[in-house]
Amino acid sequence: MLYLTLRHYEYICAVARHGSLSAAAEAVHVSQPALSAALSRIEDHLGHPLFLRRRGAALALTPQGRLFAEKAQALLEQAAQLEDPKGAGAGQQQLVLACFADLAPFLLAPALKALREALPDVEISHRACGFEPLIAALTGGEADLAITYDLGLDAGFSRAELGRYVPHALVPPEHPLAKRSGITLEELTQYPLVLSQEGMSLQHMLGLFKTHGLVPRIAHRADSLELLRSLAANGEGVGISYSLPPGGMSYDGKPLRAVPVTDPAASEPVILAAHAQLPGASPAFQAHEILRNVLSAGGSDLAQADHHVD
Structure with missing residues (x-):
């Protein structure tokens, strides 16, 4: 079951504000396919469309969508105020890292440590789960990157090999x-x-x-x-x-x-999976490069330890 998060509300407000998936995706630093998939899942969860989709025209809010977007924007502003009464955190960027459950005890903590040190202004969260929830999180835009085995992912994802294990x-x-x-x-x-x-x-x-x-x-x-x-x-x-x-x-x-x-x-590769086109200025793009250096073979001693697919 999908539970709406502040990130989902941010997606809706971005699409409402920009009127196009491409501009909204750039604004919230996700790929357009991820944003489109997340929007569809949100509408399925709510049980009604938020936007009218017409060929060759900008996305337009439905009456229900307009009301939802207004309340979502108010909620985002309230959340920003709660986190930072002075408003300094209102524009804080977010990153969600997913990791296959059996790899998480070996790789997740070092990955989070490296990301927090290199990206102190980014709010970083994580989830450790099985293959199917991991793929659903990537596809639905609920996760930006994933450390996993190359099982079940379609061609819409990029793959950076971190090592091969037997x-x-x-x-x-x-x-x-x-x-x-x-x-x-x-x-x-x-x-x-x-x-x-x-x-x-x-x-x-x-x-x-x-x-x-x-x-x-x-x-x-x-x-x-x-x-x-x-x-x-x-x-x-x-x-x-x-x-x-x-x-x-x-x-x-x-x-x-x-x-x-x-x-x-x-032998099976452990990979860092992401949407094929990460915006260059996004935290996900920066995190991708950081994790490749930290976790890949030759990038650290982690690659020399026995991290091996269950």
């Missing part, structure tokens, strides 16, 4: 695979597996086996990364995960060994 087979120390230096997907079909229940993660992993004409034996589908690791550590099956927390222990204190999957096709 899945690992997770087993207890006494397991026959524990001392192996690598394992193939074909070899993994000999063992019961523990996979993620997350929709696109599961589809991705099953697709890897299918591409090689293989049928895996699935013992469990885990609702979380830590449950997957715990099931593997307790001998319930070989866990398969790209996310590889340091320490070699499951959440319940059992030791784990991680054996990399050696099939070249199994």
Whole structure:
């Protein structure tokens, strides 16, 4: 369900003021496709159109839209006054960073720290979520950038690769695979597996086996990364995960060994996703360059640690 935020009200007021999506998008520092998608979602949520769309003509407010825009503008002004009674914060810029949930413990905090240091005048918020909510947030203009695996995104998004990671087979120390230096997907079909229940993660992993004409034996589908690791550590099956927390222990204190999957096709890029055309003066454009430098391979020690897709 969509919950309207001050950012949504800002979108409506910008379109009402400028009369065109392109000018409004530039004013609020988002891409035109993101603004258009957000506007449609807002109107769907409200149950009635706010603007009349006529070919070759500027967007015109409907009667309901005019009333809504007036109240939205008053709300924005009131919010600015509450945040800064002297009015200094009235024009503060905003940025929303989304991150795939399994990557968030490794990458989100360093990303936020870098952004807050480099962009002190920008209000930065974040969300950590699964693939489908993440893609919906990007598409609907509710998130400006996303750190994620390249799964489920269409051609309307740009992709800056931050690194490539491989899945690992997770087993207890006494397991026959524990001392192996690598394992193939074909070899993994000999063992019961523990996979993620997350929709696109599961589809991705099953697709890897299918591409090689293989049928895996699935013992469990885990609702979380830590449950997957715990099931593997307790001998319930070989866990398969790209996310590889340091320490070699499951959440319940059992030791784990991680054996990399050696099939070249199994590697998966971690990307910084954004709308294809970010306005050059926008906080999102600046943040994109900052995060590429901080998180990409060679940009910091983060890239050398084991951040690996669940």
